[in-house]
Amino acid sequence: MIKSKYHLVLVCGILFASISCKKNQTNNTWTHYGGSPEQSRYFEASEITKENVAGLEVAWVYETSDDVFNFFSPIVVDTIMYVYGKNSSLSAINAVTGKEIWIHSNLRGITRRGINYWQSKDGKDRRLIFTINNTLQSIDAMTGKSILTFGNNGYVDLKEGLDRDPASIRRIQSMMPGVIFEDLVILGSAPGENYFSPPGHVRAYNVVTGKMEWIFHTIPHPGEFGYDTWPKDAYKYAGGANVWSEISVDTERGIAYLPIGSPTFDFYGVDRLGSNLFGNSLVAVDARTGERIWHYQTVHHDLWDYDLSPAPQLMTVNRKGKEVDAVAVATKHGFLFVFDRVTGEPLFDIEEKPFPKSEMEGEEAWPTQPIPTEIPSFTYHEVTPEILNPHFSEETRNYWIDRLSKAKTGLYVPPSSEYETVMMPGALGGANYGNTAADPHKGIMYIMSQTCASVYKLSKVEPPKIELSTNDRTKAKTFYDKTCQTCHGPNMEGSVGPTLKNVGDQYLYSEFKEIILNGRGQMPGFTHVDEETLNALYRLLGGNPRRFNFGARSDEYVDPEGPVVASGGAPIEDDGKRAAPMADYPEGTEHPDVRYTSSYDIEWTALVKPPWSYIMAYDLNTGKMLWKQPFGEDSLYTQGDPSVGAQNGTARKGMIVTSTGIVFANGKGGKVYAFDSENGEILWQTTLSHETNAQPSMYTVNGKQYLVINAASSFTPDSYDHSKKPGALPKGYVVYTLPNKKP
Template identity: 40%
Template sequence: MNICSERRVTQLLAKTSGRGLFSALVMLTFIGGLSATAMAQSVAEASHIDAPHAQWKDYGGAPDGAQYSSLRQINRANVSQLQKVWSFSTGDSRGYLFNPLIVDRTMYVLAKNNSVVALDAVSGKELWAHSFHAKTPLITTRGLNYWESEDRKDRRLILAVDNFLQELDARTGKPITDFGENGLVDLREGLGRDPKSLTLVQSYNPGRVFHDLIILGSVMNEEYQSGPGDVRAYNIRSGKLTWSFHTIPHPGEVGYDTWPKDAWKTVGGANAWSGMAIDEKRGVLYVPTASPKYNFYGADRTGANLFGDCLLALNASTGKLLWYYQMVHHDIWDYDNPSTPLLATVRHNGKLVDVVAQPSKVGFLWVFDRDTGKPLWPVEERPVPKSDMPGEVTWPTQPFPSKPPAFARQAFTEKDLSPYLEPQERAELQRELRGAKNHGLFTPPSTQDTVEMPGNNGGANFGGAAVDPSHGLLYIVSKDLPSMLKLTLAPEMPTTGSGETRGRSVYANNCSACHGSDLLGRPPAIPSLKNVQERLSDEEFHETVKFGKPPMPAFSQLSNAEVDALLAYLKHPEKAATSNEQAKAAPIDPAKAHYRSGFGFMFASSGLPVIAPPWTSLTAYDLNSGTIRWKIPLGEVPELAAQGHANTGSHFPKTNPVVTAGGVIFTGTRDRMVRAIDSNTGKVLWQAQMDAALEGMPAVYQIDGREYVAFCAAARSTTYTHAVPGHAASQEPIHGAYVVFALPDAEKAH
C-alpha cells in the first residue's frame, strides 16, 4: 500500500470513532488490502488526530497554552532528516514574532505591514490577505484567536487593532460587520477612566476562547495613573461585554483593603499582558498578573496590592474568583508573572495531582494544586529589606518556595562580570557595583544605584515555557540580565519657554534614565538618540514613543504636544533653555512629585550583558519530584562563536519552545538558528540557519498524514561586537519569512 493510500485511509479513520472506526477498518481491509502493519499505523495516527494537543488552532497549540504537540511522526530518531518544504516572505522589513494558526488546510500568519494573511498550509501559497488600511497599525502581534460554531458554518478570526477588538471571516478575510458597532468593540470603554486618556489598552498576546466568549488581558503604559488591568470576556457573536474581573479591587470586593481607599480610581497595572490558560474540563481560567504601576515606586499605593503579581483562578464562564496566590507583595521591582501558566498532571506523595505551574521573572517556578491553589511544596515568608524612600512602605516579607530550585541566577556581584568586557569598562563597572545597594532579590530601589538580578527583563518571559502535560515535564527558556535601578525626582514640565526647553524636561522625566543625559544610550540594545531625525520620520518617532519598541516600553501617557516637544529637543538640544530660563519653569509641587527610574538594563558597550554567560538557558524540570533534570545554554552569539567562544546562550531572547510527544523540543533564537533538542537530555539533534533572527513560537501540525513544523524567522538580528559606543549599531535589513519543515516523506516516520 503506497503512502498516498495510507493518507486517504487516515483521513477516513479520522472521521470515524467507536464501532464506526472498527467497521471502517474491516471495509478498508477487504477493499484495499490494508496490511496488518499499515492498519495498526493508521489506527495509531487516527486515534490522536482529534486529541487536545494534536492540532494548532489556538495560540500555544491548545486552550491550555501548553506549547505541546501530541504528534510523534517527527521524533528524536528521525528529526535530523528534516527538510524545508516551503517558505513565505513577510513582504516587508518589519519584525515579526507571530505564532501561526492552522485550521484544516489553512495557515494564518501576520505579514505585509501587519496584515492577516491566509496560506495553504501544505504549499505556502497565499489564499487571501486582509489589510487594516493604516500605515502602521497597532495590532496583536503574537498570535490570533480562532472560533467556530458547532456546525462550522460560522468561522472567525479574533484580534485587536488600534485598541479595537474585531473579527474576520476565517474563510475569506472579510470583516464581521455585525460584531460590536460596525465590526468594532472599543477596548478603552468600561474601565472606569476617560477612554481618551487610555492610549494603549490591548495586549500584544491574543486572548483565550471559551465556548462563545473571547477572554482578554491588557497592556498599558508603565507610568503613574496607568489604566487598570481588568480581565474581560466578550461575547464572540455580538461583541457585548459578558464579565469583567477587577485586578485592582473596587469597594466591597476581595482585596480592596490591600490598597489605599479608592486606589482603583487612579492606580493602574496589575494587568494580564501575557498568556492565560484554560482548563476546559473544569471551566477554569488561570491568569498571571503583572506589577501595579508605577513599577519602581509605590508611595501612592501602600499595602500588599492584590491582585498584582498573582496567579488567579477564575470561573471562565462568569469571571468569579476561585482562588489566588500572590508571588510578590507590593511590587516595586516590576517582577511580573510574565509567562503562560502551564497545566499538567504529576505524581505527588503517591497520588496523581492536577497542577498549574507559573514561571516568574525572579527565577522561581511556582507549582500549585489546580483546584485549591495550595503550593505543592512549602513556601516560606522571609524578611526583606525596608525602603529608605519617602512615603514608601515596603512589605516586610516576601515568599520563597522550597522547591523546585530556581532556574535563573538571583545575585550579581563583581565576581560575576563578563570576561568579554574591555579593561576600562570592567574597572568602571566594578566601581559602580561597589557603590550600589545590593542585598538580594528584594533590595528596594532608591536614589542610590540599586542592583536588581535576574532583572526586570530577566528570568522567564512571555511564552518562554512549555510542558508535557501527561508526564509533568516542563521546559523554561530564561535570560540573566541584571539591571541597575536609580530613582530620581521628576520635575514638572515648564509651562513656558521654547519647545526644546519643554522637551528637555520630557526627556529628563521619561528617557534619560535609559538613554543617558548625553543622549548616547548603550548601543545596540539602547540606541543613541543623537540625530534621531536621520533614522526616523516624525510619524515613526511618534509611533515608537506612543506604542513602544521592545525593549523600550510604550510612553502612551505623553500627549502629542509633549512628544512634539521631545522631538524638538532631540533635533536641537543646543536650543534648550539656559539655566536662567530654567529658573522660570514652574516650581515642583510636592503633592504631584513622582520618582522614576529607567529599567536599567546593564549592557556593555558591545551591546551584550555585563554578566558572564550563559545569557540564555533552557532548563528542564520534573514536576513529579520538583527537581531539575538538565540545563543547557540556548543559542549563541555568532560573532563570539566565530572566535571560539561557545555556550554563551543567545542574547536578549523572546524565545518560545514547543515540546512534542516525539521527544523533541523545537525552538528558534536570535542567532538565526532553529533547533530540535532532545527533551530527555538537552542534546541538540538538528539545527538549520535562517535568513533572519527568530523570536516567538513555532507551530506543529499535521495534514494528510504528514507532520510539519513552522517557524516565524522575521526578527531583527544585531551585530554586537562591532558596536561603537555613542553610535547606533549596524543592523542588517530583515529578510523575514515563515519557514516550514517536514520529513522527506511520511514513510520515514514508521
C-alpha cells in the same frame, strides 16, 4: 487563599472530569497562540522522532515584506495557515503549499504576536478574533472580510469600562491575542506603566456579538475581595496589575489562570501601600463568569517590575504517591511556583522570608516575600565582582567594580533616590512571555531564561518641560541609542528604518506615544519606556507636547500584490472626543505630596559570567531540575561558542514539546534547535537566514508533520547577519518537514 462558592460545586465534579477527560485529551492542532487554550505548546504526532529529526528539510517559505521585526505566531486550522506580513496584512495561505488564499490588507495596529480562531459547533461560522488600535474586531476566517455585525458596526471599543474617561486612554490592547474558551474571548491588556495608567482589568467578550460577558477587577472595587490590600479609593487612580501576556485555560473544568503583572508605578509605591492584590498574582477564575476561585501572590507590593508573564503550565504530576492536576508558573526573578490546579494549595514548600526595608520616606516595602524552598531557582539573584563577565576588558571590569561598590544588589533590595540598585534578574527576567512549555502527561516543565540585569535609581517627578534640560537630553539620547539607532541611524538620518529628523513635528504627542508603545507598520512596540523618557524623546525629535490638533492624519498605503479581499478592518468611527490622560490624583483622595520615578535602565551588556541564555527541564513530580542547556548565538562575546549561549536572547522566543520526546526551541541569532526532552541532548540544529522573534508552531496535514518558524526579523548588531550568506532564504515563515519516503 479564599475559595468561592464555585469551588464547592467544582470539587464535586473533579473525579468524573479527571477520569473521563484528562487521559483522552489530544494536542494535535495549533489553533491558538500556544497551540491550545492550555498554552502548553505540547503537540501529539508520530512522524517526527528523535531518530529522524535531523532529516528535517525546508518545504517552503512564505515571504513577507521587509519588516524590521515581525513577532507573529501562526495558527493553523485544517489546511489553512494564518500569518501576518506584507505591508501589515493578515493572510490565509495553504498550509501544504504556501499559496495565498486571501489577504486582508492594511491592518496597521493589529496585535503583533497573534490572533484567535473560533468556530461554531456546526462549523459554519468561522472567525478570526483580534485586537487592533484599541478595538476588538472579527474577520470571517474563510473569506477574509470583516464581520460588521460584531460589536458596534464591526468593533468593540476596549477603552470603555476601565474606571477612566475612555477619551483619555491612549493605549490598552495587549501584545498578546488573549485566549478562546467556548464562545468567549478572554483578554488581558497593556495600559502602560506610568502613574495614573488605566487598570488592567481582565475581560471576556462574546465572540459572536462582541458583548462583554464579564470583567475581573485586578484592582478591586469597594466591597470586593482584596480591596483592603490597597489604600482607600486607590482603584480610582491606581493602574496596571494587568495580564499583558498569556492566559491559560483548563477547558475541562472551565478555569482560566491569569498571570497578573505589577501595579503602577512599578518602582515606587507610596500611593499604593499594602500588598496590592491582585498585582503579581496567579489568579484562577471561572472562565464562564470571571468569579475568583483562588489566588496566590508571588510578589507583595512589587517595587521591581516582577510581572508574572510566562503562561501558567497545566500538567498532571505524581506528588507523594498521589496523582494531582497542577498549575505551575515561572517568574521573572527565577522562581518556579507549583499549585494544585483546583484548590490553589502549593505542592512544594514556600516560605515567607524577610527582606530589607525601604529607605525612601513614606515607602513601606513588604517585610516578607514568598520563596520556594524545595524547587531550586534558575538564575542569579545579585551581581558581585566574582561573577562579572570574564570577557570584559580590564577597563570595563574596573568600571563595574567601582559602580557596584556604590550600589546595592540582591534579591528584593528596594529602589532608592540615594544610590543605584542593581537587580538580577532585572525587569526582562528570568523567564518571560513565551518562555514556558510542558509535557502535561509526564509532569515535565520546560523553561527558557535569560540573565539580564536592571539598574534603578529613583528621582522626583518634575513638571513637564518643553525645553530639553541636560538630564532630559541625556535620557532621550540614551533611549535612542539603545533602542532606535539600529534602525534609524546614529544621527536619526535613517538606516534600515526611515529618517526621524523633526518627526516629532509631524505627530501629536499622543500619536507619537502610541507608536512607540504599541508599534506601527514595520516598527515594534516598546512597552516598558517610562513617561519622562517618552516626553524627552518626543522633544528631541522636534515635538511640542503641548500642541493639540484634533484633525485625523492620513498615511499613504499601498496594497501588497496578491488576492486582496479587504482592507483596513472595520472602519472605526472617530467621535472627535479627546481628553488629556489622567495626570493627578482625583479630588478627595489621600495621596503623597511627592512622587518618584525611575528610568527603565536595562543593562544590555552581558554583565555576569555565562551562560546568559539557557533552556532547562524541571520534573514537577519531584521538583528536581533534569537538565539545562545554553542556547542562542550572538557576536559580542560568544564568537560562536555554543557553550555560553546568547546574551539577552530569549524574551521573544518560544518552544514546542512533542509527544515523541523532542523540544523544539528557537534562539537568538536565527538558531533553531531540537533537544532530547529527557536529557537536553541536541538532536538537530539549524541557522536561519533571518532572526526569529516569535513562537514556533506545528501542525499535521494528512499525517505529515510540519514545523513553522517565523524568520522575518532583522538581526540586531550583536548578532551575526546570516542573511548575507550565499543561498540565504528570504524573510518569511519557514516551514520544515521530513522528505517524502522514496517508493
